[in-house]
Amino acid sequence: MIKLAVPLLHVSNAAEAQNFYCTSLGFRLEYAHGPHGGEADPCYMGISRDGVSINLSSFSGDGVAGGVVNLLVDDVDVLYAEFLAAGVVVDLPPTDQTWGNREMYVKDADRNCLRFQQ
Secondary structure, three states, X not given: OOOOOOOEEEOOOHHHHHHHHHHHOOOEEEEXXXXXXXXXXXXXXXXXXXXXEEEEEOOOXXXXXXXXXXXXXXXXXXXXXHHHHOXXXXXXXXXXXXXXXXXXXXXXOOOOXXXXXX
């Protein structure tokens, strides 16, 4: 029985990724592991927000940059206002899609895309 899936995104700079995801997007760092400590590359991190977890890794064998995570949310517009106040560049502002979702897209420095879907 499958109980949970945790997406993994490849990042090139762990410290920059941690700052973006935690300071700008409101995630919390749960753990960081690497041969040189938690903030030096390569590093494997777990972050979470509102009970949802994402893993980030700058280890060379862990995926490729440019991944996508779909995040189902209650209110895209509330997150949009939060992100704008934090200075986050939003690639696609809240948009009513033809398939019925209201969506907003945010990309990190490695072009990984977070798709917030309502």
